[in-house]
Amino acid sequence: MDQLPCLIYQNLEDGDLEVRRFEMQIIRRSWKPMERANALDKMRRDLGVQSARELTEYIPMSASAIRNSLSLKEEHSHYSDLWSAHELNESFQVELNSLKRSLCKIGDTDVDEIIDNILQRIIPGNEHKGKIKNSKEIRILRTAFKEVSLYESIIADYLTDFDMTTAELKERMIHSGNTVAIEKITNWYTQKLSTKSSLTDKEGQALDMLVELHRTAQEKAKATV
Secondary structure, eight states: OOOOOOOOOOSOOHHHHHHHHHHHHHHHSOOOHHHHHHHHHHHHHHHTOOSHHHHTTTSSOOHHHHHHHHHHHHSOHHHHHHHHHTTOOHHHHHHHHHHHTTOOOBTTBOHHHHHHHHHHHHSTTOOOTTOOOSGGGHHHHHHHHHTHHHHHHHHHHHHHOTTOOHHHHHHHHHHHHHHHHHHHHHHHHHHHHHTTOOOOHHHHHHHHHHHHHHHHHHHHHHHHO
16 A cells, blocks of 8 residues: 555644544544543543533543543542453443442441452452442442441341352342331331321221231231241
């Protein structure tokens, strides 16, 4: 081939130059997570834009994808290096960064130990039954830590049992949430009785239904004994 196609951009501003560079990189090869985060951050600064949505006017990425990528840049380098050392893909890195913001100490287990515990469940070669295979499983942990006052004991069990799956964790969280809901109803009804307040027709019907469901459940339980 005697000639090669070439695009020449003259007198580009710094921001426009970063946009063209970003577009060319997409054509050449896939971005590494931190590499893309750094490029987006530089583009944002050079263009003088503030929001991820503004950047979508310049590059073919959604606002949420840009925000997720920029979040990697904003994280402490210790954790970014940690994710890279474990060769985690971008989706895992994004989910772990989101989870990290919700983490707190559980019993005697501090945040760094919790992160290490989770990483042990992700890394290749892990043969535990509780292995985390999909980055979306991290969202179950995030939900648990966001409601840590409800689920602290369940989280503690999960951290000590490497064979517990995130599906099992979610199931226990649901049961715990149901228990809390029933306790709230009981407290509400007790207060109604103590103040001699009348129930509305709908409230009465709902309580009758709950009593009937409980009676049916007890009968089924006796039948299986």
